[in-house]
Amino acid sequence: MVFRRLREWFRATFLGTDRRVLVLALARMADSIANSFLIVVLPLYIASGQIPIEGLVGVEVGGLAVSEELLIGIVLSLFGFLNSLGQPFTGRLSDRTGQRRPFILGGLALLGVASAAYAFVDNYYAVVAFRMLQGLGAALTIPATVALVNELATSVDRGENFGVFNTFRLLGFGLGPIVAGVLITGGLSGTSVVTYRLFGTTVSGFEAAFAVAVLGAAASFALVTLLVSDPPETEAAAGEDLSVAIRDPTGEHLLDPVFTLGLATLFMAIGIGLFATLQELINSRLDQGPFLFSVEFAAVVIANVILQVPIGQASDRYGRRPFIVAGFVLLVPTTFVQGLVTEPLLMIAVRLGQGVAVAMVFAPALALAGDLAGKGQSGTQLSILTMAFGLGVAIGPLASGFLVGFGFVYPFAFGAALAAIGFVFVYTQVEETVSDTVAPGGDIVPQDD
Template sequence: MEKSKITKIFGTDKRVVVLGIARMADAMGNSFLIVVLPLYIASKSVSGDFFGLTETLVTGLLLGLFGLITSVSQPFTGGLSDKLGKRKLFVLLGLVIFTLANFSYSLAHSYTLLMVIRTAQGLAAAFTITASLALVSEVSTNKTRGNNMGIYNTFRLIGFGIGPLASGVLVENGPYHIPLFGEIDGFVASFCLASLAALVSALLVAFLVTDPEETKPSKRKMKIRVKAKEEGKLLDPIFALALATLVMSFGFSLLAPIEAETNQRLSQGAFKFSLEFSALIAALAISQPIIGKASDRFGRRIFIVIGLIGLVPIVFSEGLVTEPWQLITARAMQGICAAMVFAPALALAGDLAEEGRTGSQLSVVTMAFGLGISLGSFVSGYAVRFGYVVPFIAGAVMAALGVLVVVTQVPKNVEVLE
């Protein structure tokens, strides 16, 4: 597409901004559930038994299932969007499924139904994430990709950060009297608002986003490399970037499954927990555009390495906190370090992606993000029985391993300027 035909908002391609805003509304609705679902289960609104597992472990499984399903599905949805050359269609399909699934929580009162709905959400995210990131990458150049990834992720993360805050307020201040519908509790209000947010996202994408003219159906087979082509390296650089993203996101999700334990340890309620959870997201959202733009100029790898090194002591310290303000501070610092990993890793993967395989190759990184979220939830829900600090020790060790992978497997001199 000729530059003169590209509509820009504040110097950025309109489609990047609109996709970011749409994903912001969707992410806000989805992140409601991170705070609401553990409280929903703890409130005894869910009846029955799930294979004899403890409530905390079931909560971890439920939260982690989303990332697991999303991660497994993303290479296939990314490859299919490459094959058809229809990014917008895949984004819309995912958002419509989100709309229906989010509302369905208000009708579910068994663990089995919650698992089914969470699975549907995971599939929806697989459609939406791979297609939207591929579209952002394809409307970018090597000079703007870091900045565009940072802007896109910032909008998305603003929504992701607002969601827990809003849900904490909704749950604590319910029930509500709605004209024509009667009285609903805070949980149903949260589920309905999450559904509305996904619907708004779908409408924004439907009317304001178009596929790039350069994106054509691809006849190339989906190809995900694990082994490096370069002599002296073990891992393909995109796969190494995926591992770095996995260990970064692993630390994201350590807190959510142990909400009850955290609230008890710090003598707090749902609102303070939502502040602690959102501190990471807020810092990540603020930092990403700045770091993404800097990576366009100074290179991607240096930021990734520094971010992973910083995560080691910060994640460990979260297991030692005794006051809410300490956890808020640590989570904010974690968000800044995570920003150094996330936007540059996505941009570098986009720089390295082969033509006609953008969706499938970027899906390796986004798949790793989801796997990290899922794995972190599973580990945290199980490991907390051995002591509150144990999940955070695991997160620190994972970050240290990430440093080793990036330093040894991602080349220093990847050209990022055209």
């Protein structure tokens, strides 16, 4: 009985979703595998000695000695900075032209080219340059993709559509680090980089990982090229008034609700981004290898994969705000405790808890912002949230690389404090947008105005 209901739910949810949303989700899954590969691969690549950094480590800049962790944090963060800072411009340009697909394809092309280039670089600055190119590629792709998903949805199924989209995207993001850890070390328990023989050529685990990243970007490009087109109403609704409000235009609150959700998303993403920079320290502290770190990193994503669609559907039915508020309440302890645990299994459990919190915020926040976005403004309005997420993922590694110098717990205490501030912002500045009630039989019944 339970399995039959699960099968029916799966069929109704995933097969009943707009085909273009599914294709965009699958394309983002392939692309996310490629990008999340690099979150695990690049720190190991730099730390392995294949990229000389001896002349940079120990140099004092503004009284601060440059460390290996800080150099890794810069590489990881640059992607997020260029990605996030570029999104308001590309999202607005996408709205103004009334086109999404060309932006998506152009961004995917840049991501693929940069991934291929890593195998040929021989200095730290080249790694930085190609990471910046990837950031620009993501800035083109993300706002246009999210805007298109929003425009293919209605207020009745917007949470579900974003849940489906985020599920596949995050599935790729979660699988990437695990596959990367196995590919680089040659197995689940390996701790050193292996080599492969491919068509008579010796290929390192790093080169194999970069090749998979390229294949992921190429698969995404092919899916979007063959199966996705801009709906006619997108071009027809191309907007001229694309301003972004900071103060609440209604005067009921201090801050605009979409801007508030952007701030809250920024704080959440910083908490997520703290973990990756500390890979070597975490592995030493927990006495583990790269594979277990990959599992811990992916635990947040795994929880999201499982919960995104059910929470998105529930937010369509019961409202967006309760899930967002509860998510920030849970985010505070699950972020802080990561700085205290010393066992791999406990770290996995805490990271799963953090993933549950993120799942409760992510799809409902996008859906709420989508509810508020006017016609022809999806790229501009939703880019506030996607920009904030990318900026947070960029700030997180830098913050942890700096704060860990004061003690291992400090980065995670900082993330927990930001989560608490995010809770206050959402609780005081954001109102519900779903005005329907649920009848006893489970049907949605619109309320009278």
